[in-house]
Amino acid sequence: MSNLKSIRIPKPTRYQNAAIEFYIGLTGGSPYLHYGYWEEQPKSDDELTISKFRVAQEAYAAHLLSFIPAATKTILDVGCGIGGNAQYLLARGFIVEGLAPDTFQQEKFIKNTNNKALFHLTRFEDFQRSHSYDLVLFSESSQYIATDDLARGSARLLESGGYLLLCDMLRTNAEYKEGMFSNCHVVSELHAALTQAGFNLVKTEDISKQIAPSLDLYLYNFRTFGLTTIKYIGDLLAIAVPPLHALLSRLLGRTFKKLVTEGLEARSIFDRHLCYQTQLWQLGVCEIVE
Numbered sequence: 001m002s003n004l005k006s007i008r009i010p011k012p013t014r015y016q017n018a019a020i021e022f023y024i025g026l027t028g029g030s031p032y033l034h035y036g037y038w039e040e041q042p043k044s045d046d047e048l049t050i051s052k053f054r055v056a057q058e059a060y061a062a063h064l065l066s067f068i069p070a071a072t073k074t075i076l077d078v079g080c081g082i083g084g085n086a087q088y089l090l091a092r093g094f095i096v097e098g099l100a101p102d103t104f105q106q107e108k109f110i111k112n113t114n115n116k117a118l119f120h121l122t123r124f125e126d127f128q129r130s131h132s133y134d135l136v137l138f139s140e141s142s143q144y145i146a147t148d149d150l151a152r153g154s155a156r157l158l159e160s161g162g163y164l165l166l167c168d169m170l171r172t173n174a175e176y177k178e179g180m181f182s183n184c185h186v187v188s189e190l191h192a193a194l195t196q197a198g199f200n201l202v203k204t205e206d207i208s209k210q211i212a213p214s215l216d217l218y219l220y221n222f223r224t225f226g227l228t229t230i231k232y233i234g235d236l237l238a239i240a241v242p243p244l245h246a247l248l249s250r251l252l253g254r255t256f257k258k259l260v261t262e263g264l265e266a267r268s269i270f271d272r273h274l275c276y277q278t279q280l281w282q283l284g285v286c287e288i289v290e
């Protein structure tokens, strides 16, 4: 079901792929790239574990499923990542196609879906429609696509009455414009673009509380293992190759400190400026004028 073709891999994508590889290693092979949905709130830091995170990721897929209207058969999984959601939906009888602009994810997607889902190696903005879908899914991928492209592009892929399901981090504060989550769409701007393209909001749920423990898990590990490991590597470098340590400290010291400070504030930035929502939209049913 794959349509493997070669594509030049830009540097940012290579960084992203290195991060995905690292993440897969840390999570013990998770096929999902999303935050997960914590049905039970952890009572202490001791409950912020990778195994609970993996359970939350399965629950997130189930949460998506609970938003899919009953008559849905075909789904385009936009920004499908490495195939976790597609695998989950295929197992429940849907016909799924995945789309992402990255050969690394393509390879993992094909493996995780057992080659049972067609993969489109392209950006959503460049995707050429060959047929329509019952539902277009954006699971934590809407933030990478401009609101107008997302809204108009989805409308092109659906018939009247078709659905768009989106689950992602969004900005509640339009003035938050710089920093780690600033690429997320502003709730009201996304709403306006979708309405403009002919969509009606059917159902929405704020799941900020259910994704937040994943931020806490990240912070907990960053504070304990992350920073300790980085400091250890720095100390080793200072002993083994002092000139290189001095050079790196001079060149990267300030940027590094800024990244660490922001990383440590991730949860409070989220609480102050963002939310995480699931939204089901339906493309307006066109009236046929005789």
Ligand SMILES: C[S@@+](CC[C@H](N)C(=O)[O-])C[C@H]1O[C@@H](n2cnc3c(N)ncnc32)[C@H](O)[C@@H]1O
Pocket: 031, 032, 033, 034, 078, 079, 080, 081, 082, 084, 085, 099, 100, 101, 102, 105, 122, 123, 124, 125, 138, 139, 140, 141, 144, 145
């Ligand atoms: C955070 S991951 C989410 C992956 C998956 N949907 C999941 O929930 O596990 C974001 C995904 O969006 C994809 N993406 C980024 N920019 C895109 C674009 N312009 N068009 C389509 N997909 C894009 C990435 O390659 C990646 O697959």
